[in-house]
Amino acid sequence: MANDSPQISSDVIRGYNDTMILYILSQRPSYGYEISKQIRTMTDDKYVIKETTLYSAFTRMEKNGYIESYVAEPDETGSGKKRTYYKITEAGRSYYGEKCREWVLTKEVVEHFMQPALPEKDVICLPMQEDAGPGD
Amino acid sequence: MANDSPQISSDVIRGYNDTMILYILSQRPSYGYEISKQIRTMTDDKYVIKETTLYSAFTRMEKNGYIESYVAEPDETGSGKKRTYYKITEAGRSYYGEKCREWVLTKEVVEHFMQPALPEKDVICLPMQEDAGPGD
DNA sequence: ATATTTACTACGACAGATGAAGTACGACAG
DNA sequence: CTGTCGTACTTCATCTGTCGTAGTAAATAT
Numbered sequence: 001m002a003n004d005s006p007q008i009s010s011d012v013i014r015g016y017n018d019t020m021i022l023y024i025l026s027q028r029p030s031y032g033y034e035i036s037k038q039i040r041t042m043t044d045d046k047y048v049i050k051e052t053t054l055y056s057a058f059t060r061m062e063k064n065g066y067i068e069s070y071v072a073e074p075d076e077t078g079s080g081k082k083r084t085y086y087k088i089t090e091a092g093r094s095y096y097g098e099k100c101r102e103w104v105l106t107k108e109v110v111e112h113f114m115q116p117a118l119p120e121k122d123v124i125c126l127p128m129q130e131d132a133g134p135g136d
Numbered sequence: 137m138a139n140d141s142p143q144i145s146s147d148v149i150r151g152y153n154d155t156m157i158l159y160i161l162s163q164r165p166s167y168g169y170e171i172s173k174q175i176r177t178m179t180d181d182k183y184v185i186k187e188t189t190l191y192s193a194f195t196r197m198e199k200n201g202y203i204e205s206y207v208a209e210p211d212e213t214g215s216g217k218k219r220t221y222y223k224i225t226e227a228g229r230s231y232y233g234e235k236c237r238e239w240v241l242t243k244e245v246v247e248h249f250m251q252p253a254l255p256e257k258d259v260i261c262l263p264m265q266e267d268a269g270p271g272d
Numbered sequence: 273a274t275a276t277t278t279a280c281t282a283c284g285a286c287a288g289a290t291g292a293a294g295t296a297c298g299a300c301a302g
Numbered sequence: 303c304t305g306t307c308g309t310a311c312t313t314c315a316t317c318t319g320t321c322g323t324a325g326t327a328a329a330t331a332t
Contacts, residue, residue, distance in 0.1 A: 010289065011319090012151035012235075012242050016249070017288085023249040033310055043245045053289055055311070060288080081297050083310065099148075100251050106148050107243065109179045113152070113159040115236050146320065147288090153319085169279055189320055191280070196319085217328050219279065 008047045017049060017057055018066075019103070022088060022096040025067060029087040032058065058086060066092035144183045153185060153193055154202075155239070158224060158232040161203060165223035168194070194222060202228035 024035050032054055039049050061067045067086045074080040088096070160171050168190055175185050197203045203222045210216040224232070 008238060008242050008245060009151075012238060013246070014151055014289075015145075015148035016246050020246075020249040031310080033308095042248050046241060046245055050290065051311080052291080052313095056288070081310075097251075102144060102148060103246065103250055105182060106144050109144060109182055110149070110152050110156075110239065112178050113156040114239055115233075150319070167279080169277095186321060187280080188282095188322080192319075217279070 008043075010050075010053075013047055016099075016103075017053060018061060019096060019099040020049075021054070021057055021061070022066065022092055022099070025086055025088040026093060026096060029085045031083040031085045033083075058084075061092070062086070064091075064095075065089055066095050143181075144179075146186075146189075149183055152235075152239075153189060154197060155232060155235040156185075157190070157193055157197070158202065158228055158235070161222055161224040162229060162232060165221045167219040167221045169219075194220075197228070198222070200227075200231075201225055202231050 020039060021035060024030055024038055030038070032051075036049055036051070036054055039047060058067065058069070062069055067088055069084050069086050071082050072085050073082055156175060157171060160166055160174055166174070168187070172185055172187065172190055175183060194203065194205070198205055203224055205220050205222050207218050208221050209218055
């Protein structure tokens with residue numbers, strides 16, 4: 001295996017779960033288990049979406065009209081267990097587009113609050129000033 | 137007011153509130169109202185943190201040991217209303233450093249799910265394929 | 273004297289994420 | 303033919319962070 005554990009906390013990626021799912025569905029219809037695995041592989045295991053998060057996202061997004069579900073066989077032979085597939089709607093594509101534009105903005109904004117130009121992998125936190133405030 | 141630029145939803149910035157506050161406090165101790173205004177100006181009004189979000193972040197982060205509070209006068213003359221100032225702790229600096237490193241990762245990861253190279257401001261969502269799925 | 277800005281605090285509600293648990297089907301090994 | 307593993311979900315109760323509403327009160331501007 002490439003590495004051992006997810007490195008991105010759900011707190012920071014939280015706002016992008018829906019967008020990630022919509023990206024995958026914008027390419028072809030898919031279903032829970034497959035999407036979950038695709039996110040894992042696309043992120044090189046850096047982010048693993050929880051089952052409950054994923055399925056509750058489906059429910060929410062279908063309610064919002066961004067995706068539609070249908071039940072189908074794994075292949076066209078009609079064999080195997082049926083799955084619930086999801087496909088993106090026009091509203092979903094448009095919402096996805098908005099989120100992409102918002103991402104560009106967000107990136108710029110957040111960047112202002114990050115340490116400038118992290119050299120390689122060493123992040124150095126200088127004490128800067130111990131001035132104001134009570135000496136305890 | 138400065139502009140009516142598009143705002144960033146709290147959903148997508150949610151994971152970065154603490155980091156933004158810690159960035160500001162990593163430069164000098166500050167207090168609620170000032171931090172709020174600083175976030176506004178730094179983001180050119182693209183993101184305005186809610187008061188309740190801000191003050192509950194203070195409580196949480198102080199509990200977690202990332203910041204420390206003290207009450208002081210606005211200036212050293214001893215005049216004016218007292219404010220609750222916050223200063224970052226060593227644990228806070230280290231946590232902030234982690235978050236910066238996580239941001240670099242997150243940026244890369246999220247980027248995979250965004251439309252490649254958005255030209256200017258036009259985002260085009262091609263239908264791609266209408267193939268699979270029932271025709272209804 | 274009054275309005276606005278500054279500087280908070282309290283509280284209830286809510287959405288999205290989570291852990292724990294359970295269901296059920298199919299494939300494959302022994 | 304029995305058991306285990308992987309697939310493909312569902313239900314539910316709980317937690318965390320954010321938000322709306324509201325209220326307090328001192329300082330400053332008008």
